[in-house]
Amino acid sequence: MKKILHVAAILLSISIALFAQKSAEEYLNEKGEVYFSFNLDNTNLNLSELTRIISIDNVKKDGTVFAYANRKEYQKLREFGVSVNVLKHPGDTPNVKMANSIEEVQEWNAYPTYEEYVAMMQQYANDYPDICEYIDAGPTVDGRNILFLKISDNVSVREEEPQFMYTSTMHGDETTGYVLMLHLIDSLLTSYGTDARITDLVDNVEIWINPLANPDGTYAGGNSTINGSHRSNANWVDLNRNFPDPDDGPHPDGEVWQPETIAMMNVASSNFFVMSANFHGGAEVVNYPWDTWSRLHADDSWWQFVSHEYADTCHAYANGWYMTGFDNGITNGYDWYPIYGGRQDYMTYFKHGREVTIELSDVKTVSGSELPTYWEYNKRSFLNYIEQCRYGLQGKVTFELAIGIPQATITIVGHDSDADSSQVLTDTRNGSYFRLIKGGTYDVQVSAPGYVTQIFYGIQINDYQATVLNVDLLKTVPVELVSFTGSIFESGVKLNWTTATETNNKGFEIQRTMNNEQLTMDNWESIGFIEGYGTTTEAKSYSYADENLEKGKYIYRLKQIDFDGTYHYSPEAEVDFNSILKFELSQNYPNPFNPSTKISFSIPEKEFVTLLVFNVNGEKVKTLINENLDAGKHSVDFNAAELASGIYFYKISTGKFSDIKKMVLLR
Numbered sequence: 288m289k290k291i292l293h294v295a296a297i298l299l300s301i302s303i304a305l306f307a308q309k310s311a312e313e314y315l316n317e318k319g320e321v322y323f324s325f326n327l328d329n330t331n332l333n334l335s336e337l338t339r340i341i342s343i344d345n346v347k348k349d350g351t352v353f354a355y356a357n358r359k360e361y362q363k364l365r366e367f368g369v370s371v372n373v374l375k376h377p378g379d380t381p382n383v384k385m386a387n388s389i390e391e392v393q394e395w396n397a398y399p400t401y402e403e404y405v406a407m408m409q410q411y412a413n414d415y416p417d418i419c420e421y422i423d424a425g426p427t428v429d430g431r432n433i434l435f436l437k438i439s440d441n442v443s444v445r446e447e448e449p450q451f452m453y454t455s456t457m458h459g460d461e462t463t464g465y466v467l468m469l470h471l472i473d474s475l476l477t478s479y480g481t482d483a484r485i486t487d488l489v490d491n492v493e494i495w496i497n498p499l500a501n502p503d504g505t506y507a508g509g510n511s512t513i514n515g516s517h518r519s520n521a522n523w524v525d526l527n528r529n530f531p532d533p534d535d536g537p538h539p540d541g542e543v544w545q546p547e548t549i550a551m552m553n554v555a556s557s558n559f560f561v562m563s564a565n566f567h568g569g570a571e572v573v574n575y576p577w578d579t580w581s582r583l584h585a586d587d588s589w590w591q592f593v594s595h596e597y598a599d600t601c602h603a604y605a606n607g608w609y610m611t612g613f614d615n616g617i618t619n620g621y622d623w624y625p626i627y628g629g630r631q632d633y634m635t636y637f638k639h640g641r642e643v644t645i646e647l648s649d650v651k652t653v654s655g656s657e658l659p660t661y662w663e664y665n666k667r668s669f670l671n672y673i674e675q676c677r678y679g680l681q682g683k684v685t686f687e688l689a690i691g692i693p694q695a696t697i698t699i700v701g702h703d704s705d706a707d708s709s710q711v712l713t714d715t716r717n718g719s720y721f722r723l724i725k726g727g728t729y730d731v732q733v734s735a736p737g738y739v740t741q742i743f744y745g746i747q748i749n750d751y752q753a754t755v756l757n758v759d760l761l762k763t764v765p766v767e768l769v770s771f772t773g774s775i776f777e778s779g780v781k782l783n784w785t786t787a788t789e790t791n792n793k794g795f796e797i798q799r800t801m802n803n804e805q806l807t808m809d810n811w812e813s814i815g816f817i818e819g820y821g822t823t824t825e826a827k828s829y830s831y832a833d834e835n836l837e838k839g840k841y842i843y844r845l846k847q848i849d850f851d852g853t854y855h856y857s858p859e860a861e862v863d864f865n866s867i868l869k870f871e872l873s874q875n876y877p878n879p880f881n882p883s884t885k886i887s888f889s890i891p892e893k894e895f896v897t898l899l900v901f902n903v904n905g906e907k908v909k910t911l912i913n914e915n916l917d918a919g920k921h922s923v924d925f926n927a928a929e930l931a932s933g934i935y936f937y938k939i940s941t942g943k944f945s946d947i948k949k950m951v952l953l954r
């Protein structure tokens with residue numbers, strides 16, 4: 288009897304532990320967040336408004352909303368007069384099975400301690416150095432770490448293969464995916480070289496796996512247990528509302544980016560993830576973009592295709608109910624309920640990737656003994672989802688005369704739009720690109736700033752196949768120069784040029800070199816700069832005067848400079864400045880003279896010229912020239928044999944010019 292009473296007492300205490308409901312205030316004091324439900328019928332707010340106040344976790348068809356709130360959020364909800372049913376927090380799981388060693392974790396039916404987790408991640412990288420790299424993406428609020436394993440052949444080399452990412456448990460109490468990702472890592476590494484399918488995947492995809500995106504939330508109860516976990520990070524921020532949002536801007540939740548968010552953004556920005564998935568719990572469904580707005584993504588048919596493939600593969604190996612809700616296991620994000628600041632939309636919109644949110648289990652923290660069941664349901668889907676990043680359109684873009692590797696944009700004409708940001712970009716480390724798309728026939732545009740856009744018409748793409756399109760992009764001539772000429776004027780050279788069109792034209796640097804024995808060619812000197820018109824499709828004329836030149840043969844060219852600093856040289860224009868300079872009457876030579884001397888002059892153009900000699904009384908004593916002369920330098924001999932000694936004057940006259948100089952005849 289005593290014994291029976293004892294058992295009854297234990298049962299009673301368990302009942303009290305299970306059913307004695309804490310108040311919201313108690314949860315907020317103890318955990319910093321509270322989990323609750325209410326029905327939409329009991330509030331004047333719609334889901335769009337509610338999702339900005341609290342962290343919605345699920346919305347049932349009957350209008351029941353399940354949500355979390357920190358103190359601030361909970362108070363705000365109460366201010367709107369919404370009353371809620373406080374629920375047992377999903378992270379409070381005192382009976383959850385924790386492993387006592389790494390070996391026990393690797394039986395895959397218990398959760399690791401935080402230390403075991405970190406040690407396992409390091410151990411995998413140590414044991415498989417050729418195909419596995421340990422990456423610490425940064426510390427969390429409480430100084431734990433966001434860890435990735437990168438798994439690929441030639442793991443330290445950025446090969447021309449797609450980058451793929453799995454990440455789990457950014458909501459700390461949604462722990463199923465955490466262990467399943469560790470299990471997947473183990474499976475990829477231990478089966479490499481023996482399992483043909485896994486070997487093929489590891490050889491041809493760069494797989495990044497982050498099993499635990501919010502370790503502070505998962506181990507809020509201490510590093511040795513996941514009991515006491517919570518959804519948010521240690522600052523009580525829901526990390527899946529903390530990312531920049533395509534519709535709501537950089538901080539849709541009004542919070543600064545958390546360290547965990549920054550770590551993820553850094554990893555995303557320094558890589559080109561073609562495809563990714565983010566594992567959660569609390570439902571069983573593949574949720575695809577967009578979360579932030581109702582408009583469907585350009586690739587909605589592809590999202591449905593890959594999401595159904597994931598869910599259908601689960602159905603084939605699961606019991607009758609698993610992942611069968613919604614549209615047979617898949618849903619458009621907004622259709623379910625809107626969220627702002629989710630990582631799925633961030634990766635898809637800002638990083639031009641393709642990310643889904645996969646909810647693995649209705650129960651957020653499944654018991655250890657149930658973990659193998661979820662592995663069995665999902666393990667094939669994990670692989671075939673990764674495999675999808677190998678299909679569609681892919682290739683490499685090379686760039687003519689490039690410094691470094693520029694970035695090209697791959698646009699499916701009439702399909703992609705800036706609103707969806709659905710174009711994909713080439714990897715700036717090797718020029719590769721991967722455009723996942725539902726099978727069909729598409730026109731593909733490949734463009735890059737400074738390069739001639741190319742369009743490839745009627746490209747056939749099939750599901751489960753890769754269509755390869757490699758593209759060489761040629762540099763555009765940003766400014767189309769129609770003419771460039773140099774001509775002589777009075778004191779120098781006048782350069783004239785015209786452009787038909789200009790793109791990003793900062794302007795023209797005028798460069799000059801002399802073509803004679805004293806100076807070698809290629810000794811270009813910059814002599815001036817003329818600003819361009821930027822971008823115009825109208826013809827533009829320019830001129831530049833190079834004045835006060837010494838005699839010589841000059842060569843000119845234009846260095847056309849873009850706003851980004853790139854430049855192009857024009858053809859060269861050569862001008863002979865030897866013969867003609869300007870109107871000039873030289874001093875006679877010799878002077879004094881007896882009886883003859885030479886008088887030189889130059890004229891810049893063909894002119895009627897008179898050159899007369901006068902005595903000191905102003906009487907003309909000789910006509911030396913009275914005729915049309917060509918442009919150039921001329922000289923004439925003056926013989927004064929029949930004249931007396933004394934001072935004489937010679938005077939040149941043309942239509943535009945006259946000059947007079949004195950000379951002395953000395954016998």
Ligand SMILES: [Zn+2]
Nearest residue numbers: 458461567568
């Ligand atoms: Zn979640």
